[in-house]
Amino acid sequence: xxxxxxxxxxxxxxxxxxxxxxxxxxxxxxxxxxxxxxxxxxxxxxxxxxxxxxxxxxxxxxxxxxxxxxxxxxxxxxxxxxxxxxxxxxxxxxxxxxxxxxxxxxxxxxxxxxxxxxxxxxxxxxxxxxxxxxxxxxxxxxxxxxxxxxxxxxxxxxxxxxxxxxxxxxxxxxxxx
Numbered sequence: 558x559x560x561x562x563x564x565x566x567x568x569x570x571x572x573x574x575x576x577x578x579x580x581x582x583x584x585x586x587x588x589x590x591x592x593x594x595x596x597x598x599x600x601x602x603x604x605x606x607x608x609x610x611x612x613x614x615x616x617x618x619x620x621x622x623x624x625x626x627x628x629x630x631x632x633x634x635x636x637x638x639x640x641x642x643x644x645x646x647x648x649x650x651x652x653x654x655x656x657x658x659x660x661x662x663x664x665x666x667x668x669x670x671x672x673x674x675x676x677x678x679x680x681x682x683x684x685x686x687x688x689x690x691x692x693x694x695x696x697x698x699x700x701x702x703x704x705x706x707x708x709x710x711x712x713x714x715x716x717x718x719x720x721x722x723x724x725x726x727x728x729x730x731x732x733x734x
Contacts, residue, residue, distance in 0.1 A: 564661050
């Protein structure tokens, strides 16, 4: 990819200092030149989803621009997870950090490694609420993020009031390194 492409990320953590984990993952996306972030949501406290026998999560979303291809982007976010100490766990289980690619421009993919837009995006309040906060005008696969956020069952999903939105890190290099 030579041109910049709009990208959306979802971040989640429910182990350790959850909010600090989210802030660090967001910082690394910018510091490593993966994407130039221009919007970051507040951090939300959310109940677990899927496997509910675990602690609450901290979740946030970010929007930015990247030159990376879908699989380059996937490798980059998986490296952030590993470098921060994420270890394999059960599906939907506790995690130190989770970095999801929510969308990458108008790319559509559906394979075992990567689905774009993220296949569960419109079913998850913990993604839709922070994403709508910073990208209410987004339309993904023809669907409005703002309208979906109003329709989704959002019980228990609320901003972590004592935690202001992390600011995007100043960018020192271009998204392609």
